[in-house]
Amino acid sequence: MNVLIIGAGGMIGRKLATKLASSPVLNGQEVRHLHLVDVFEPSAPLDTPCRVLTEAADVSAPGEAARLLANRPDIIFHLAAIVSGEAETDFEKGYRINLDGTLNLLEAIRQDASYCPKLIFASSIAVFGAPLPAPIPDTFHLTPQTSYGTQKAICELLLSDYSRKGFVDGIALRLPTIVVRPGKPNKAASGFFSGIIREPLNGQEAVLPVADDTLHWMASPRAAVSFFLHAASLDTADMTGGRAVTLPGLAVSVAEELDILRKIGGEARIKLIKRVADPLVEQIVAAWPRQFDASRALSLGFAPDESFEAIVRSYIEDEGISI
């Protein structure tokens, strides 16, 4: 079995590639070839029986999608995107990478009439926009309030239509916010949900810009990887009502995050959190979805993290943090 990961240099892409390289079985079949692509050449996982090919490529450039399919991958994970903030400030680049890139891929697949791979596409809860009920049902409409969310929603519609026509076998996964993100703090408005765990566990200060009762929809990187792998082996024959699935995250409050930090890291870690209210961040976060009824995903076998404590413990384990 051949597997192609587009966006293999990103945080989830790297973890997905590492997982497949070390456990090269998908849907009961051996993964022999692993093709890892990103705009910068991604690193190759070590210690794997797979033949690994890494390369830099931009799927939004003419002809690149068709070239990447020359090896006819059985399963394609498409995670390449520019993030919400950049898609908002650079309108043309956002549409080129996040919409044209996906469309190029779908078209290259359609052009080959005898080829119908599984395509797992990374969508986002950014397809939803306020006013939002709590919890948000699977049948709630999409009114994205960013260009990024709009591009993801359009790709979902394309994926469903190309799948309905039998050109591809697609699934779009609406990922929760990934917490705890490893690495350095970034400037994403949602960054503090990871920061208030990650920085104190590293003995560093973290800023908390919102109130303790702020609720957010989260999943661990480990859960995110498991969602992609589960989607790859899912029988899509029963997916009536479109190919996009809102995944089961956990609705976690800042207060619960702090309780778990205290439980795992002790009171000294809590003292590293500086409360600096930020009305702009509060306003952005207030417009985000907080809680979903993810019944459809659960019935399709997608499993959420066990608890926020399990999320933090998986971070400590996966990143080799010493407490």
Added chain:
Amino acid sequence: MNVLIIGAGGMIGRKLATKLASSPVLNGQEVRHLHLVDVFEPSAPLDTPCRVLTEAADVSAPGEAARLLANRPDIIFHLAAIVSGEAETDFEKGYRINLDGTLNLLEAIRQDASYCPKLIFASSIAVFGAPLPAPIPDTFHLTPQTSYGTQKAICELLLSDYSRKGFVDGIALRLPTIVVRPGKPNKAASGFFSGIIREPLNGQEAVLPVADDTLHWMASPRAAVSFFLHAASLDTADMTGGRAVTLPGLAVSVAEELDILRKIGGEARIKLIKRVADPLVEQIVAAWPRQFDASRALSLGFAPDESFEAIVRSYIEDEGISI
């Protein structure tokens, strides 16, 4: 004020052009220039004080959208599309006309930084797909089950995003099925909803392929024209939750259609209806939306037809049918 109608040769486009030509006032301002465009040169309305320009143009062709905007129309009605059946059989043509055409128009508008026209886009209830509740709320998700519906849903998302960014001031109108369509019978699966009124009123036989309790969401051509004119004068500042509006139709059963035909045309007309059950048409119609809660449109001032009787009487009046 300059007005551009793209798709001015279609049934609604013609009626809209005729209405504007005879009552050339929009939003309290005089319409001086009326630019009528379709893939075939549309006919020019007679007896109008407007300067009328008619021409054949395909907005999906490179450069054509920008050329059509040279006169900087204040209001653009975009009704051009290929219909559901053709978009389903000719996948590439459907995406080219129904998606690329609209995208070309939006891009041509965006490229001119000092220009922000009102753009009223003809969408469709084909953006919805089974399983559907009854009535369908304004917040129900879009799971189109045709490429046509997919293309309309994508254009709605683009229109909302381009409007949010301030490039255009857009509104997408999800039109009900238009009944009574004037003219000859066509092969659309929904054609019989018009046919069972139109043909008997013309003394001709009509085939009824579904059961009497079949419910459908309808509006008259006259209501459709009024929706476009109302949208042109609407203040969009309060349109939170996207720029697409499900318009208020009437949920009418076949039984009610027959009652009104009997009331207006007498028992002899009813006898012209031949019941020939068609399982394929029944299946297609069963997957269509039947009834909406169109609260949002009503609160924005869109007004439905008074009754199905009023729909039939407006058809008789507008088309000069003698009973």
